[in-house]
Amino acid sequence: MKYIKLSLMVVFFGSLLPSSVQGQVDQRWLNSWQEANKMKPSNISSVSRITPENEQGKPLIIKGSVFNPDETPAKGVIEHTYHRDAQGDDFGKDDTELKTWRLQGWAKTNKNGKFEFQTIRPAPDYLGREGAHIHFTTISEQYGKQWAPKVFFADDPMITDAQRSRSKAYGKYRWICEVNKANGVQYIEVNIKLKNKQDF
Secondary structure, eight states: OOOOEEEEEOOOOGGGSSOSBTTBOOHHHHHHHHHHHHTOOSSOOSEEEOSOTTOSSOEEEEEEEEEOTTSSBOTTOEEEEEEOOTTSOSSSTTSOSOSSOSSEEEEEOOTTSEEEEEEEOOOOOTTSSSOOEEEEEEEETTTEEEEEEEEEETTOTTSOHHHHHHHHTTGGGOSEEOOEEETTEEEEEEEEEOOSSOOO
16 A cells, blocks of 8 residues: 655644643643553553554544654554544543543554554544644653644645645644555655654
8 A cells, every 4th residue: 555654854843742831831731641541551562552453434544653852763652542433522522521532542652663553544524624634742852742733634624825835834744644545544654853852
């Protein structure tokens, strides 16, 4: 199968990151993050499933690679990913059923800096605030905890021309992702470049 690569530079993109003010972590996000860490498995593989096998939605495979600031593959980096479900919910139907994100997963990069998540394609925010997207957070021994920009889907009609233009300006680090489809499964490939210091 063919994959189209999307590279992500871990930089601050304002509303693309879980922070209401630059340098200040949103408290609700931080609470969800702390709860998610309580559920983190003791053994983390480079290939992980986010959704249950019977989860409603279109199958999606995220193939990713993490690179150090010097562009070498970053092995042993923990990748946390979460997104909304096929109805656009993230905490449950009324956003009060769970203390953390319902659909989330953990992976650890292999010796080549690669990871994979098997999941479903998320729906846009059910309140119509923004298009469908996926969140990524990395944890590395050397560079700490970092956010990557949200990944959006190029075929989402909610993506504006202005967003497409801003994303395109980042070249290989663009954050609007092209989608490949084969045998009823959608594929994206994400490359994340770590910064020299942690975000939070």
